[in-house]
Amino acid sequence: MTKVFDKLMDVNARKLDWNFQVYIVHLWEVPNIFNINDINGIEMVLQDIQGGRIQASITKPLVKKWRGKILEFKMYIMTHFIVVDKKEKTRTTNNKWSINFSHRTTVQPVVKPSYPLKAFCFKPIPELLAAEKLEDSVLIDVIGEVIGKEDPRQLITSKGRETKRLAVILEDLENNSIGCVLFGHMVDQILPYLEEGRVEPLIDIA
Incomplete structure (x- = not known):
């Protein structure tokens, strides 16, 4: 039986138990403005099978847990996030919302991706x-x-x-x-x- 995953463009603030199968198409670290060797957080853009995108953030208290554990252009099954109004974040996608990793967030690598990676959305x-x-x-x-x-x-x-x-x-x-x-x-x-x-x-x- 094929497992059904949530779509990124359906994200809203009414629940926390989101279950995504997504690629990480962009990933970057945010250094401390006073010390470039100190990482304040990790930002990424996720993309699902429909091409929907959302920005996801790992805040400083969770950086050590996740740094180096998730990689750009790899597919993962991810669950449980805190949904944030995009007005509170730098807008990198056209999604109305963004999501934050929490202590309950789980990330499972997908060894055999179920759909191809299309990481780039080229603008003429x-x-x-x-x-x-x-x-x-x-x-x-x-x-x-x-x-x-x-x-x-x-x-x-x-x-x-x-x-x-x-x-x-x-x-x-x-x-x-x-x-x-x-x-x-x-x-x-x-x-x-x-x-x-x-x-x-x-x-x-x-």
């Missing part, structure tokens, strides 16, 4: 260029060939942290181009592929 470059306003906290996926770049620069953030900045230009198959700015560890990840003498085109997903 012309659509982004034509938009009057974009929510600066909503996650947007863009794909294109890197056709230009500037030299990386060292920066000091408003919080006094040292970081790196690198601007690149992406171009799609219709020759539409858009600028993209990378910060921090993302700069270190892409720099080896931007070395001079590279023959193959570099395709970047941002």
Whole structure:
């Protein structure tokens, strides 16, 4: 008998015993603004079989329990969450709600996923260029060939942290181009592929 799971877009504040089968399509740690080695929390975006998404949070008291135990692009069965009005959080999806891990939350890896991973929701470059306003906290996926770049620069953030900045230009198959700015560890990840003498085109997903 096939087990029925709740859908992410059906989440509401009327119950706690939600039961999801989802992929983690984005996952990132939130450092303490005064100490980058201290993690204040873990954020992630979950996606179900219908493509519905929701942001999930692990607050600082539970970070040690879950850090390194759940991975991006893996499927899990997850149960029992605290439902939070999205107004109280940074909005990264179009879901009305977000969810927090609690001490009762359970996470079980799915060894043989029952549906394929579709992690990216690409936005066409012309659509982004034509938009009057974009929510600066909503996650947007863009794909294109890197056709230009500037030299990386060292920066000091408003919080006094040292970081790196690198601007690149992406171009799609219709020759539409858009600028993209990378910060921090993302700069270190892409720099080896931007070395001079590279023959193959570099395709970047941002």
